[in-house]
Amino acid sequence: MVAIEINNLVKTYKTGTKAVKGVDLTVAQGDFFALLGANGAGKTTIISILIGLVNKTSGTVKIFGHDIDREFDQAKRLMGVVPQEFNFNMFERVGDIVTIQAGFFGIDRTNALKSSEEVLKKVGLWEKRTAMARTLSGGMKRRLMIARALVHKPRMLILDEPTAGVDVQLRFGMWDYLRELNSQGVTVLLTTHYLEEVQQMCRNAAIIKEGEIVRLDSVRNLNKLIKQETYVIAVKKMQPLSGIESYHPVVVDEHTFEVNLNRDEQLNDLLIKLMEHGFDITDVHPKEQRLEKLFLSLL
Amino acid sequence: MKEQWIAFQTLVRKEIIRILRIWTQTLLPPLVTQALYFIIFGKFIGSQVKAIHGVSYMSFIVPGIVMMAVINSAYGNVVSSFFGAKFQRNIEEMLVAPMKEWVIVAGFICGGIIRGLVVGALVFLMSCFFTHPTVYQISIVMVFMILTAAVFSLAALINGIFARNFDEVAIFQNFILVPLIYLGGVFYSILSLPPTWQNFSKLNPLLYMVNGFRYGFFGFSDVSVPFSTALLIVLTVVLWQVNIWLLKKGIGIKN
Numbered sequence: 001m002v003a004i005e006i007n008n009l010v011k012t013y014k015t016g017t018k019a020v021k022g023v024d025l026t027v028a029q030g031d032f033f034a035l036l037g038a039n040g041a042g043k044t045t046i047i048s049i050l051i052g053l054v055n056k057t058s059g060t061v062k063i064f065g066h067d068i069d070r071e072f073d074q075a076k077r078l079m080g081v082v083p084q085e086f087n088f089n090m091f092e093r094v095g096d097i098v099t100i101q102a103g104f105f106g107i108d109r110t111n112a113l114k115s116s117e118e119v120l121k122k123v124g125l126w127e128k129r130t131a132m133a134r135t136l137s138g139g140m141k142r143r144l145m146i147a148r149a150l151v152h153k154p155r156m157l158i159l160d161e162p163t164a165g166v167d168v169q170l171r172f173g174m175w176d177y178l179r180e181l182n183s184q185g186v187t188v189l190l191t192t193h194y195l196e197e198v199q200q201m202c203r204n205a206a207i208i209k210e211g212e213i214v215r216l217d218s219v220r221n222l223n224k225l226i227k228q229e230t231y232v233i234a235v236k237k238m239q240p241l242s243g244i245e246s247y248h249p250v251v252v253d254e255h256t257f258e259v260n261l262n263r264d265e266q267l268n269d270l271l272i273k274l275m276e277h278g279f280d281i282t283d284v285h286p287k288e289q290r291l292e293k294l295f296l297s298l299l
Numbered sequence: 300m301k302e303q304w305i306a307f308q309t310l311v312r313k314e315i316i317r318i319l320r321i322w323t324q325t326l327l328p329p330l331v332t333q334a335l336y337f338i339i340f341g342k343f344i345g346s347q348v349k350a351i352h353g354v355s356y357m358s359f360i361v362p363g364i365v366m367m368a369v370i371n372s373a374y375g376n377v378v379s380s381f382f383g384a385k386f387q388r389n390i391e392e393m394l395v396a397p398m399k400e401w402v403i404v405a406g407f408i409c410g411g412i413i414r415g416l417v418v419g420a421l422v423f424l425m426s427c428f429f430t431h432p433t434v435y436q437i438s439i440v441m442v443f444m445i446l447t448a449a450v451f452s453l454a455a456l457i458n459g460i461f462a463r464n465f466d467e468v469a470i471f472q473n474f475i476l477v478p479l480i481y482l483g484g485v486f487y488s489i490l491s492l493p494p495t496w497q498n499f500s501k502l503n504p505l506l507y508m509v510n511g512f513r514y515g516f517f518g519f520s521d522v523s524v525p526f527s528t529a530l531l532i533v534l535t536v537v538l539w540q541v542n543i544w545l546l547k548k549g550i551g552i553k554n
Binding site: 051052053054055072073074076077079081083085087088089090091092096100101103104105106107108109112148 | 310
């Protein structure tokens with residue numbers, strides 16, 4: 001089953017800006033999919049069209065088989081949305097915000113209260129249910145938006161830059177939660193410009209540039225497109241770098257040097273060679289995220 | 300349909316919670332303002348004015364002052380609530396949900412009508428401290444109060460849809476609504492005006508609302524009550540359709 005099917009999607013704003021230029025995209029049910037691109041690439045416009053916040057200029061969009069031109073209500077029932085910016089009433093209580101959203105999805109009050117309790121407990125905000133939303137910390141506000149998006153039990157969760165501006169701890173917590181949701185069968189579509197996020201969580205990704213998809217593939221295949229990768233190697237004591245000249249080593253400081261590995265070269269072979277030459281290796285890590293390298297080469 | 304009904308109830312509940320949460324802004328100010336009208340126009344100036352259609356001036360202005368409070372409250376509620384939702388972007392909570400446009404319009408309008416009726420009832424009760432108000436026909440009073448609140452709630456929703464900032468929220472209320480109210484026969488009978496001004500006043504829709512409402516209290520009116528009722532119904536239907544069309548097009552709320 002296909003979760004999202006987009007054909008020749010075009011959006012031209014009244015200002016004349018062509019934000020989306022004939023995008024074709026298919027996201028399978030159960031996928032963890034990323035729309036990756038720089039700011040202004042068109043990611044937010046695409047998901048805003050999916051959820052009904054922006055009217056498309058042309059093209060077709062189907063959500064779990066429901067065409068948004070003809071069956072948008074059915075499509076909306078299957079989606080939960082976590083926008084980039086806080087978009088709840090800061091003067092409402094946490095519990096009310098989630099319960100009201102359930103009501104807007106046609107869930108009667110008894111079930112709305114139950115569902116609201118369930119999701120608030122899940123995101124760790126149950127104790128804050130009577131607090132005004134404006135009194136929550138930034139991380140709590142973001143969790144509130146996730147709870148609100150999940151209260152009607154959607155089959156797909158759409159997140160627009162969910163970890164933009166959040167601290168590392170919260171980011172990891174959110175990643176774990178999203179992985180858990182995905183493992184329960186919820187399709188996840190997220191937009192991000194954090195390549196690490198894509199590499200850590202997503203199975204498939206589309207790279208968007210100026211309103212067009214320039215690469216659409218599995219994250220694994222995208223990683224394979226990298227022809228060469230630079231590794232940073234830390235050692236206890238620097239030795240002459242003879243015998244590994246083919247890796248084009250560059251000394252960074254007295255404990256660190258960088259080497260370049262081609263795709264057909266194995267890191268382990270290099271490490272064995274280094275140990276044979278008497279290097280005491282303390283750390284090895286890639287200089288850049290692989291996708292970051294690809295991303296930069298595509299933009 | 301049940302889903303839409305639940306969404307409607309939810310929106311109305313949300314509006315009522317909002318009205319009660321900020322009661323010092325929604326319920327109290329009109330009572331203070333209208334009390335001043337009763338004191339200044341009714342007591343101080345009214346004591347110098349002779350009876351109109353056999354009714355004391357203080358009693359004569361009660362329906363107008365109640366109606367003024369209903370109009371301002373209904374209008375203010377919808378425009379501030381809708382624009383507030385746009386400003387904080389929580390209008391998106393409704394747009395991403397499978398809510399029909401008519402549910403959104405009906406929910407906001409009900410919020411406006413409820414606040415209008417509550418404030419109207421409170422102002423009427425307050426008038427008992429100044430005079431002994433009579434009610435000639437309660438059904439007429441209720442019909443005019445509800446329809447007028449509905450018309451101004453719908454007008455306020457259009458204002459809220461188009462408003463891009465707080466200035467544009469206030470412009471209509473300050474520069475169009477208030478003059479129309481004051482020139483709509485709240486404090487006088489248009490029969491006391493020269494014929495030219497009488498004809499000019501008849502172009503003001505507020506005149507028909509205030510006079511229809513006053514008929515419910517005293518059994519007399521400066522204008523035809525059936526015509527006033529029909530005018531209110533036509534305005535309600537037209538403004539309703541305009542709102543539905545605007546929301547369907549996404550004007551002011553979608554890019």
